[in-house]
Amino acid sequence: MEKVPTIPAGETGNIVFNFEPSDLGILLSKVVLTSPITGDYIYPLIGEGTRPTAKGPFVVQAGSSTPVNFVNPFEDEKTFNYVVDSDAFFLKSSSESIKPKKVVKIFVNMQPMRNLDAAAQKYGVTAKLVVSVDNPDPDDVKWVYYIRGEP
CATH class of the missing domain: 2.60.40.10 (Immunoglobulins)
Structure with a gap:
C-alpha cells in the first residue's frame, strides 16, 4: 500500500483509492488516518470483485x-x-x-x-x-x- 502524503491541519486534501480485486465477492479492508492530536480515524473499505465485462x-x-x-x-x-x-x-x-x-x-x-x-x-x-x-x-x-x- 502506498503512503498518503501529509495533509496539514486545517487544510483539505484528497485521498484516491484504486480498487483492483484479486478475487470475486465482497472484499473488506480499512484505511487509518492518524492525527498526532486527535488519534486514529478508522474507515472501512468495502469493495466487490465481479466477473469481468467484455x-x-x-x-x-x-x-x-x-x-x-x-x-x-x-x-x-x-x-x-x-x-x-x-x-x-x-x-x-x-x-x-x-x-x-x-x-x-x-x-x-x-x-x-x-x-x-x-x-x-x-x-x-x-x-x-x-x-x-x-x-x-x-x-x-x-x-x-x-x-x-x-x-
Missing part, C-alpha cells in the same frame, strides 16, 4: 495485428489460455505464464485478404478472444475481448 471491439486490418492488453489480476503467477473463435484470426501463442499484476500484450493477427472468403473480404469479420486461467474448473473467470476485422 471489452472492445479491437479493430484489426486484414494482414496485420492489433494488441490487446491483459493484466494478471491475481496475487500469484498463473498460466492463461488464449482462444480466438474465428479462423480469420490467429494468435502467436495459445497460452502464457504471467506474473502477478503484470500487463502483457496479446497480439491478435488477421489473415491476409486473399485467405478470407468473399463475405469477409467485402464486409469484414468479427470474433471473440477469450482469456481463461489454465484450470479445468468450468466456473473460472474468463475475459472476453471483441475483435472486428476489416478488409
